[in-house]
Amino acid sequence: MFEFFPDNVLAIETSCDETSAALVNGSEVRSNVVASQVDLHKKWGGVVPEAAARAHVEAILPVIEEALGSEVPRAIAVTNRPGLVGALSVGVAAAKALCLAWDIPILGVHHLEGHILSILAGRTEVASLFPHLSLVVSGGHTELVWVEAPGRYAILGHTIDDAAGEAFDKGARLLGLGYPGGAAIQELATSGDPGRYSLPRGLSKDAYNFSFSGLKTAVLRLVETEGDRLNHADAAASIQAAVVDSLLTKASHAIEAREPKAFSLVGGVAANRSLRAKLGELCHRYGIEFYTPTLDLCTDNAAMIGLAGSLRLGRGERSGFDLDCEPNSPLPGLID
Ligand code: KG4
Ligand code: ZN
Secondary structure, three states, X not given: OOOOOOOEEEEEEOOOOEEEEEEEEOOEEEEEEEEEOHHHHXXXXXXXXXXXXXXXXXXXXXXXXXXXXXXXXXXXXXXXXXXXXXXXXXXXXXXXXXXXXXXXXXXXXXXHHHHHHHHHOOOOOOHHHOOEEEEEEOXXXXXXXXXEEOOEXXXXXXXXXXXXXXXXXXXXXXXXOXXXXXXXXXXXXXXXXXXXXXXXXXXXXXXXXXXXXXHHHHHHHHHHHHHHHOOHHHHXXXXXXXXXXXXHHXXXXXXXXXXXXXXXXXXXXXXXXXXXXXXXXXXXXXXXXXXXXXXXXXXXXXXXXXXXXXXXXXXXXXXOOOOOOOOOOOOOOEOO
């Protein structure tokens, strides 16, 4: 279950708005190249699927060449689900062509499994990381997952409306900070008072599920009622505190119920300094290990796909050349 593929794996990730390729060997990330489309989508205030697919077509080969350098991969792992279907297709088509040309195996990888297994990067020993509890927070997902082992997952809780990343992005848009907004809110929040504006924490009685749509509505109302009086730094700090508090509350419920030895924080929103620090403190109080990847492995990247892919390839898993893209797809290997 913990055997990596014993050679170089090229990984490709194009599920949303980052074109990324990486070379991994076991848990070692040898290269991880990310070409972001943020500037392209900024002017529309969000990801435009057609534009994303075209930009992936332009970027994919140079990004793969840079990730490979002079190395030759012995297998390719590619994100084939979930995501924007046009965007995913670019990565999958490139992977198929290269696997055919080089006569090496191909494997489709689930994007969220990539985020969950991103904590494997650089570990000399991985078996002791499992089982653990994971908080997966990105632009599209907010999930509390029991990670029994790689490929064996139970979803304990999820968002019933917006994802945590969307809460940051929508808050940022209302404050005129542009897209994507998580990092911009974080920067503005450093000089703000998180207690200045009281914002809802969502579904506090529901044990593990999250809700962020009330926060978005409250921020909209705040912006309207305060008008020119609104202190943007205080508003950013208050939004960040509301998202972080909601995540912390549900994380502690799950820790108390499942009593894990360790907790991991993964996904784009895991790049948030306040969230990293507060979850780290929470885990320390409960006396459990806290794992979170380096910042470059939080937001979308191919290295995490390579890590997840290498473990599955190491178990002998392969996809066929009929590998399809699936825009919606549950985590593989769900257990009760
Ligand atoms: O995992 P990711 O790169 O893409 C998806 O799979 O969705 O996550 C992107 C999300 C965006 O919503 C972005 O605003 C958020 O992660 N994000 C952050 C930070 N950096 C990125 N949110 C809060 N604080 C950050 N520093
Ligand atoms: Zn992601």
